[in-house]
Amino acid sequence: MKKIILVLILIVSILSFANVRIKDISDFRGARDNQLFGIGIVTGLNGTGDSGNIPSEMLNNLFKNLGMQIKNQITSKNTAVVIITADIPSFYKEGMKLDVTVSAVGDSKSIENGVLIQTPLYGADNNVYAVAQGNVLTGGAEVKSTNLQKKYKVSGYIPQGAIVEKEIPANIVSNNTITLNLKHPDFSTAARVSMAINVTFSDKISKAMDSSSIKIKIPDVFYDDVVSFLALIEEIEVQPDVKAQIIINEKTGTIVLGGKVKLADFSLSYGNFVISVNDGSINGNPATIDNVIAALKASGATPQDIIAIIQNLSKAGYIYGEVVVM
Structure with a gap:
């Protein structure tokens, strides 16, 4: 009952602000995107693929590090070697899908209408976190106009083209505290965020550590419900300072x-x-x-x-x- 009353008080207090939500100017430390990459093959091209020559020794070494033997294997003009990149947001679980970008690395003229063969996507730790596959899109229909740039055909994307196979652990709670990181560090904004949190909860649970970080202690009443506490923090509104x-x-x-x-x-x-x-x-x-x-x-x-x-x-x-x- 005490927790419900506190939540209602906090909601009324939050609505009294009229500026910008904390969630729109900051992120929780420990919850961030991670970059994934992979090297694969796009097939189904209409004679616009690679000639079969790997462009550099660096790429050859990259293939070897990933356990791939591609050199001298790509001899069909209907295939192309590509690099696949994607960002995996924090808290993404197995089975969720990601958008991927596909870019030719050889001398392919176009990967338009090609199909990416199933490709593992690696993280910085060289572990596989997703697999990508699907039809490559390079944009809208070709429009002939002197005012428009020609469509770029050696880079494309696959919407929802990767499936997450392994979750990247994210831990935002440390010693019963959380830390907010401002997207645009500023001492004035950090101080205002800390003050707004303390005023909202009627307790000094927050302290600005520097121009980008605000450390917040989780109240005892939210000890077993951190998600609700984080949701309330995100909805508090402040007026960020803007640099002249x-x-x-x-x-x-x-x-x-x-x-x-x-x-x-x-x-x-x-x-x-x-x-x-x-x-x-x-x-x-x-x-x-x-x-x-x-x-x-x-x-x-x-x-x-x-x-x-x-x-x-x-x-x-x-x-x-x-x-x-x-």
């Missing part, structure tokens, strides 16, 4: 603004453009980077002009935030 950042892609002329990017007062002359920020305002509007960009656009500045101006302002120290150029 400007991301620039020079190739596409794209500018992405994040966080509270503030500006110092400045005067700038660039080509035919003259911009001034005085007493924290520009043309009567608050001096924010997006208002500066709007003013530049209104003056006829191109994306390249705007990017150059932002970079110069950053170098001069007038932008209080990080500028990342891609």
